[in-house]
Amino acid sequence: MGFLGAFLLAPFITMVFSPSSPSYSHYLALWTDPYYREAIMHSLLLSFSVAVFSLCLCMVPAWLFATRDFPGKSVLRSIYALPLSFSGILVGFLMILLFGRIGLIPRLSERFLGYPLLSGLAYHGAGLWLAYLYFEIPRATLSLESALSGFDTRLPLAAKSLGAKGWQVFFWVILPNIKAPLVSTLAITFSASLGSFGVALILSRRFTLLPVEIYRQIAGFQHLESAAAMTVFLVMMALTINLTARLGWSRRESSGEVLHG
Amino acid sequence: MVEAPKLENQTLSLGKDGIPLLITVALAAFLLLPVALVFLGAFLSPEFLGIASETWAAEKSGWLTFHWFGYVWNLYGEAFFFSLRLAALSVMFCLILALPAAYLLALRPFKGSRLLEEIALLPLAIPGIGLAVALIQTWTLFRGESWLILAGHLLYTLPFMLRVLLHALRSMPVKEWGWAARSLGADSRQRFLWVTLPNLRPALMLGSLLVFAISWGEFNISFLLNTPLRQTFPAALYATYTSNSFSVSSAATVIFLAGIAPVLALIQWFGGKHFTGIGQGA
Numbered sequence A: 001m002g003f004l005g006a007f008l009l010a011p012f013i014t015m016v017f018s019p020s021s022p023s024y025s026h027y028l029a030l031w032t033d034p035y036y037r038e039a040i041m042h043s044l045l046l047s048f049s050v051a052v053f054s055l056c057l058c059m060v061p062a063w064l065f066a067t068r069d070f071p072g073k074s075v076l077r078s079i080y081a082l083p084l085s086f087s088g089i090l091v092g093f094l095m096i097l098l099f100g101r102i103g104l105i106p107r108l109s110e111r112f113l114g115y116p117l118l119s120g121l122a123y124h125g126a127g128l129w130l131a132y133l134y135f136e137i138p139r140a141t142l143s144l145e146s147a148l149s150g151f152d153t154r155l156p157l158a159a160k161s162l163g164a165k166g167w168q169v170f171f172w173v174i175l176p177n178i179k180a181p182l183v184s185t186l187a188i189t190f191s192a193s194l195g196s197f198g199v200a201l202i203l204s205r206r207f208t209l210l211p212v213e214i215y216r217q218i219a220g221f222q223h224l225e226s227a228a229a230m231t232v233f234l235v236m237m238a239l240t241i242n243l244t245a246r247l248g249w250s251r252r253e254s255s256g257e258v259l260h261g
Numbered sequence B: 001m002v003e004a005p006k007l008e009n010q011t012l013s014l015g016k017d018g019i020p021l022l023i024t025v026a027l028a029a030f031l032l033l034p035v036a037l038v039f040l041g042a043f044l045s046p047e048f049l050g051i052a053s054e055t056w057a058a059e060k061s062g063w064l065t066f067h068w069f070g071y072v073w074n075l076y077g078e079a080f081f082f083s084l085r086l087a088a089l090s091v092m093f094c095l096i097l098a099l100p101a102a103y104l105l106a107l108r109p110f111k112g113s114r115l116l117e118e119i120a121l122l123p124l125a126i127p128g129i130g131l132a133v134a135l136i137q138t139w140t141l142f143r144g145e146s147w148l149i150l151a152g153h154l155l156y157t158l159p160f161m162l163r164v165l166l167h168a169l170r171s172m173p174v175k176e177w178g179w180a181a182r183s184l185g186a187d188s189r190q191r192f193l194w195v196t197l198p199n200l201r202p203a204l205m206l207g208s209l210l211v212f213a214i215s216w217g218e219f220n221i222s223f224l225l226n227t228p229l230r231q232t233f234p235a236a237l238y239a240t241y242t243s244n245s246f247s248v249s250s251a252a253t254v255i256f257l258a259g260i261a262p263v264l265a266l267i268q269w270f271g272g273k274h275f276t277g278i279g280q281g282a
Helices: A002-017 A024-032 A034-067 A073-085 A088-099 A104-113 A125-149 A154-161 A166-177 A179-195 A198-203 A210-220 A224-248 B014-043 B067-107 B113-125 B128-138 B146-171 B174-183 B188-217 B220-225 B233-243 B246-271
Strands: none
Touching (some): A034 A073, A034 A179, A034 A224, A034 B014, A073 B246, A088 A125, A088 B233, A104 B014, A125 A179, A125 B014, A179 A210, A198 A210, A210 B220, B067 B113, B067 B188, B067 B246
16 A cells, blocks of 8 residues: 555656646646647547557457357467567567568568558558557457457347348447447557557657657656646546546456556 | 356358458458568578678678677676566565455455555556656656666556456455355464465466566656666667667567567466456557
């Protein structure tokens, strides 16, 4: 308890209320200064779009893992689980290998098509977006899988026996029943991307993101106050997102959730 | 909680499930391909890979080289052991702190114990960089001290251990076992040591593996709390990514993966299908 007090509660209280903590003007600057506002907007937009996209995309592997048996399934599943342990910087590096200036994709295309397709993509918005997608695919897939495998599989069978087509079963039987885990998966991926620091640290050249900006304020300019103001904002956002999801999905005490940590 | 009845999984039919399978395999390829590139970069000579700028340092003959590992080891070996120690200490302290805490929270609930539990699990919902900045603000003078970094790691890993233990304790009929043991004359110490603890062993194992994996890969907190002089291995990775060549970065990454792969394999084995909560906070 003392440990929690000293290293969890006290730091946050200090960050918000001590003399060295940000004043109102610092918080206000997050909105009025176009530079900070841009960082926040980029972060929100990027994280949310990746979260929604990965949610839709990862329904497919999650559904396959949850409802089908096939040889090699455990291997395939481990491939999805592996990147969970990668920190963001590693994902950033991997994206440079694929889409950097002499990444695999540009080099292959230069050999076969004669010009380096997508060269340097990793450093643009699109590359950053792909990196975040890489980061979220494992989270989304495993979280959705645990949601889908707890699903009563007799329901779709019943619907089918009543003559529903595959897509009808999906939209009218399965989706409404897994609404809560869907929202919570979205919250997990959204807030994980929002706080993600390493990916952007490696890749973001053209524009800034909130966590990178926090880092720059600390390491580069020694502006602890503005860093703290941004951090407070980031933490509040993350907590709000997680809380919203929790309210939507009342206490699921299963060990199958994927929390971003 | 009553489990929803679930029918046996169907076997995959290539005709009906062809497209989903294709998407699944394609995504897996997207995840795996760059990792494969890392291995190529670490073991193959740059000349063989056609990266001319790197040929200065590699042995001129042969396509297989271990040169880069030696290079990384000389530069960042210390960081490797620092991370290893940090991870081992995290596991140790997590066990010491979480075991009594989980026992108390799960079996001897008191007023406010629910709130305490929520607070202890809170770091799971806070971005790592948020924790780091808060810690820096509060303990500015001690930035770079090993114990502060360890505290950061503990803050971040403790909830995982706690969650695994709480889940295990709440899903076992510990109370009933306790009654049975007491009726046979066991006192509370004996009940804990010989009844509860042995049944907790899988959870303790899984929790320790998770804590190790997370601490080993943790970047945000350690990077911001540390001074450049003493780095964790993920921070060393960052250094190679920003200032070393592809081959060196790849070799460092392979070393990093070698540290975590056996742990992940064990987690898969222990946790089976149902435990996936090892997300690294970016």
